Amino acid sequence: MKSKIMAVAVALGLALGLGMGSASVSAEDLKGLRGAAVNTPDKAPETFRVQDGVKLERAYRQQPPLVPHTTDKYEIDLKVNQCLRCHEWPYSDQEKAPKISDLHYLDRNGVRQDTVNGNRYVCTQCHVSQVDAKPLVENKFQPAAINR
Numbered sequence: 001m002k003s004k005i006m007a008v009a010v011a012l013g014l015a016l017g018l019g020m021g022s023a024s025v026s027a028e029d030l031k032g033l034r035g036a037a038v039n040t041p042d043k044a045p046e047t048f049r050v051q052d053g054v055k056l057e058r059a060y061r062q063q064p065p066l067v068p069h070t071t072d073k074y075e076i077d078l079k080v081n082q083c084l085r086c087h088e089w090p091y092s093d094q095e096k097a098p099k100i101s102d103l104h105y106l107d108r109n110g111v112r113q114d115t116v117n118g119n120r121y122v123c124t125q126c127h128v129s130q131v132d133a134k135p136l137v138e139n140k141f142q143p144a145a146i147n148r
């Protein structure tokens with residue numbers, strides 16, 4: 001109990017110290033996660049354009065194909081999965097959209113189900129829209145086929 005009171009007192013002291021711009025720590029000295037002082041005005045993050053209609057090749061055999069259209073308007077929750085409205089048979093034929101593969105119907109024991117299995121229900125967990133984003137860090141990644 002005593003140590004708790006001490007901790008609160010120390011925290012309060014620190015907060016007051018900072019609030020009054022104490023000599024030891026000023027806002028310029030405090031660096032945020034982005035590496036700049038916390039009071040530096042922030043730039044709005046860059047937005048990326050979805051590469052609609054372009055088909056980027058897969059970089060390795062097991063890769064979930066990238067989505068060649070925007071997906072932000074399609075709802076996925078317990079009751080609704082709007083991706084299925086185009087990608088599940090028979091809608092896939094009507095919408096001329098690629099049919100989700102049979103692997104999406106296997107449960108975790110490999111048993112085939114009649115509906116998309118829960119482990120592949122949240123489509124955007126694996127399939128993301130193609131965007132014109134630059135790599136976050138410099139890297140030497142090469143598609144698997146090129147390395148062979």
Ligand code: HEC
Nearest residue numbers: 065066067068069071074082083086096097098123124127
């Ligand atoms: C209105 C119909 C429609 C909806 C809804 C839709 N798609 Fe598509 N999707 C298509 C069509 C059509 C294509 C074929 C490529 C094209 O012309 O854009 C496609 C292509 C794809 C592909 C590429 C498949 C391949 O073999 O390369 C993926 C992956 C995909 N969609 C995922 C999704 C996901 C995930 C959602 C939900 C967030 C979704 N789609 C919602 C119509 C739709």
Ligand code: HEC
Nearest residue numbers: 062063064083087098099100101103119120121122123126
């Ligand atoms: C756990 C990851 C995962 C999830 C979740 C997932 N997929 Fe896939 N998907 C894959 C992989 C991997 C492939 C490529 C291999 C295969 O066919 O399974 C694929 C392939 C596809 C294809 C291309 C099929 C073809 O024959 O070209 C479509 C379309 C697709 N998925 C749509 C969806 C939709 C719609 C959902 C949501 C209902 C979904 N996926 C959920 C991993 C996933």
